[in-house]
Amino acid sequence: MRRYLLLEDGSSFEGKAFGSCENSTGELVFNTSFTGYYEIMTDPSYGGQIIVFNFPSMFYYDYMKDVAQSDGISASGIVVKDGIIPGNGTFKILDDLLKLKHVPGIYGIDTRKLTQKIRDSGNLKGIISSTDRMPDNFSEMDTEDLIKKFSTGKSYNIKGEGNKKILFIDMGTKTSLLREVSQLGDLEVVNIFNLPKNYEDYDGIFLSNGPGDPGNKVFSELKGELKNVIGKVPVFGVCLGHQIIGEVIGGRIEKMKFGHHGSNHSVGNGQRSFITSHNHNFRIAEDSLYIKGVDIMYRDLNDGTPEMMGIEDKMLLSAQFHPEGSPGPRDSTGFFNLMRSVMDGIRN
Numbered sequence: 001m002r003r004y005l006l007l008e009d010g011s012s013f014e015g016k017a018f019g020s021c022e023n024s025t026g027e028l029v030f031n032t033s034f035t036g037y038y039e040i041m042t043d044p045s046y047g048g049q050i051i052v053f054n055f056p057s058m059f060y061y062d063y064m065k066d067v068a069q070s071d072g073i074s075a076s077g078i079v080v081k082d083g084i085i086p087g088n089g090t091f092k093i094l095d096d097l098l099k100l101k102h103v104p105g106i107y108g109i110d111t112r113k114l115t116q117k118i119r120d121s122g123n124l125k126g127i128i129s130s131t132d133r134m135p136d137n138f139s140e141m142d143t144e145d146l147i148k149k150f151s152t153g154k155s156y157n158i159k160g161e162g163n164k165k166i167l168f169i170d171m172g173t174k175t176s177l178l179r180e181v182s183q184l185g186d187l188e189v190v191n192i193f194n195l196p197k198n199y200e201d202y203d204g205i206f207l208s209n210g211p212g213d214p215g216n217k218v219f220s221e222l223k224g225e226l227k228n229v230i231g232k233v234p235v236f237g238v239c240l241g242h243q244i245i246g247e248v249i250g251g252r253i254e255k256m257k258f259g260h261h262g263s264n265h266s267v268g269n270g271q272r273s274f275i276t277s278h279n280h281n282f283r284i285a286e287d288s289l290y291i292k293g294v295d296i297m298y299r300d301l302n303d304g305t306p307e308m309m310g311i312e313d314k315m316l317l318s319a320q321f322h323p324e325g326s327p328g329p330r331d332s333t334g335f336f337n338l339m340r341s342v343m344d345g346i347r348n
Contacts, residue, residue: 002014013106020098033264079109105128146172150171215247215253219244231313245318266301267299274331296308
């Protein structure tokens with residue numbers, strides 16, 4: 001069955017269908033990972049986006065349900081070069097799963113050409129469609145709708161391994177991030193629409209990853225609360241959480257041309273470097289972080305994006321990359337040890 005990928009600049013790609021037969025719109029992002037397709041597809045940060053996998057053959061190893069980062073497929077659509085691989089039933093399993101979750105896919109297109117287009121033009125809106133007729137407009141899901149869809153609907157508690165009590169603000173978290181933070185202590189997991197009254201009851205506050213624009217008004221209440229809390233209670237964040245913290249302390253958020261999406265991005269500081277997992281279209285502008293006390297601890301070694309920052313006397317620590325990996329290397333899991341040190345009051 002034929003399927004089409006139609007882009008807002010008027011270009012189109014013809015391929016073959018897999019997954020749901022429904023049409024779906026989203027912002028195209030390319031992912032440079034060689035492995036980890038299921039973790040990527042189930043990462044809530046991809047809400048509202050169509051994932052273009054750079055690596056030609058993504059489905060060459062068995063599907064593993066236990067690595068899922070959420071209960072469903074989070075992406076709006078999937079684009080791959082090669083689909084069916086002889087002797088491997090993974091493609092059939094994923095085809096059925098995408099149908100069940102109402103997510104369309106397209107394979108058999110020139111993903112190299114498509115990636116070059118995104119690289120040169122910047123992220124584009126697109127639609128995976130059953131016809132080659134261009135739509136009148138390319139709708140996109142609002143950030144507030146994305147947060148409501150992918151964050152927890154109700155508060156709950158997780159019994160942790162450590163001795164800390166942590167407020168975990170879920171904006172569309174990955175299960176692996178919950179698992180890592182719970183190694184530090186008990187978690188009270190809430191969404192941004194149900195924030196607690198007394199933050200000083202906690203040993204730390206953690207802001208998760210998630211989809212959408214960090215500048216959206218849906219985060220206004222959270223930002224207001226953080227302004228009053230930073231410096232009184234340790235505050236941590238990853239990905240979207242990092243961006244929100246950055247804006248609260250006076251940083252400026254900017255949208256990137258095509259973002260970082262993949263598990264093979266290098267970060268460093270002149271003394272150490274790591275290969276890390278990234279998934280972000282926004283970043284904190286470095287020139288806006290030249291604020292007293294802000295330590296830019298790591299930068300992306302390709303484009304200089306600030307990837308980790310801290311303010312020691314404010315008990316603040318956050319990372320733009322994903323220290324938990326999933327998928328990707330676990331070189332940077334020391335981030336969670338730093339969290340423990342901050343909550344223990346240990347200064348390095």
